[in-house]
Amino acid sequence: MEQAKIVVVGAGPAGIATAVEAKEAGIAPVVLFEKRDHACDTIVSLYHKGKRVDPVFRKIKLEPVGRLSFETETREQFLERMDKVIKDYNLDIRYSSDVRKIVIGPESFRVVATSGFEMEAPIVVISIGVFGKPVKPNYPIPKEVRDRVFFSMPQDPVKGKKILVVGGGDSAAETVCFLSENNDVTLSYRRPEFFRLNPINTRELEKRTSCGKVQLKMATDISALDKQGEKVLVHLNDGQTLSFDAVFYCLGGSTPRAFLESLGVKFKDNRPVTNEFGETNIPRLFLAGDILRGKGSIMAAFNSGKMVVDGIMKHYKELVKG
Template identity: 40%
Template sequence: MQKVYDIAIIGAGPAGIGTAIESFAFGIKDILLIEKAQNHSATIRTFYKDNKRVDKDWMGQKVECEGNIVFMDGTKETTLDLFDRLLDKHKIETMFNTEVEKVEKKQDLFEIFTTNNEKFLAKNVVIAIGKMGKPNKPSYKIPPSIKQFINFNLDKCGKGEKILVVGGGNSAAEYAYFLADSNDVTLNYRREKFTRLNPENEKIINEYVQKGKLKLKMGVDIDHLESEHGKPKVVFTDGSNEVYDRIIYAIGGTTPTEFLRKCGIELEGKKVAVDESYQTKTPGLYAAGDIVTETGGSIAIALNHGYAIAKHIKENQR
């Protein structure tokens, strides 16, 4: 007979890892962690620059860790090291390079179907896939001839390039000043002022601008892109235009609505509808991380989601 897991967790980011570790701490032993990437914490690895600060109290949200995982301020590297140690210590069964296609509930069990035709059975399922796995893209079309010069992270960025970073959040700011040390960088934000930067990033941006190491183009949006001799030409809404070697978009992530629909999960606006234990309207089916919050992004909050879910599953374990 096929093994039935007590809990299957889809997504090995902070919310998924938190749920796995807290479930183990509550004595739930048959745990399966499924991740489509080749390692855990793919968003942190892909979208965080090296040595990026990772704060427990993100965006001014004061968070107390409720479970067994002690998460403190650190860096990208210390955060990844923490999750490595936790997964190794608790010997969590993990399936990497495995993408889930849909989840269906049949009587008292969930069937989890993967894109490579595997099927797993579980009494409870947690969707912890996050938004940044599907980064937001601009509404205007990107000409095919310049797509190789369009980024949504720091991949393939070299030195000595003329780069436009688009966005007004912390990721955009960090990309901009990180690249500005070795490139000609302009940071473009459609609003007149930054409203979402943490104090440290705002301070660094101001210092770079004052020293002439970074240019700002504020209060103007991009109308469309063109190809000029194979390079991205940006036409702004104020009528100006500029040719760049590379454009990096850091404009947030999108809730994976199609996947959630296949799992029978309802949305309230742009977030998953859950109760106080992060259970959806389907008993035994939970959601955690930034797909259940308006702001998203907080690792400590995601870990707390995992604790609440594990506690609820333990209390209702048959």
């Protein structure tokens, strides 16, 4: 069986940063397993074309602590940046390798991909993010409207529709701004005010609201969805009903808890328990990026790669060097 010093599961910003920091620390071989046939799938699949990628996300500005950083740029420029990092650092990414099983041995882990491909390593870093599992509302989505309800941007452009976007974070605001170019868009948010939008999204949303391109429905709670002919009928808690051609939910993602618990990772207050380096209760099994905090940003993911490698070098240098 192939052997590595570190196996990183998931080649998003956190996984790539971990591999870069490991290489900079002189650790080799480092191998990444990525379930898609490309890196950074959250950015490829969930960011709309031309989306602005902001280092300040969820109103949090982080200074870079490691090798990777970026300034505001488009989705395409960011993906080019990451491709260049992969090439420059000659990262060994095994694509189309969806990891569902990690066997814990006394001195090493055996990481198994659904393709059957396996690798052994003393250290494993899991950086699979949270967007494989989008947060869904707590009411059912009737099967008759499922083809009109979305948790990510559809591949085909959406034009001339009456659309409801549900959520109040930066990704909801960006989805509204993007869709409002060619559609009649309403945003429903359960709070009376936005509290964590970055200033650019706040400005863009205000611009579109003041010229009537976007309607805001603040402090609204949806209780149910129904089919109404070709439309989706949205029931609000206050008794109002509204009808739309499509509904987009932008509620974030959720930690793949079942997968982590199947490995024996302990949870407290709904979060995996880790030390300051992201190491779980299972020695030598680390978490990096969104999966560590539940919510995050690209800069936080980059920084967590550095933090994990600092922890590996502090506690397990003899296992990964030489």
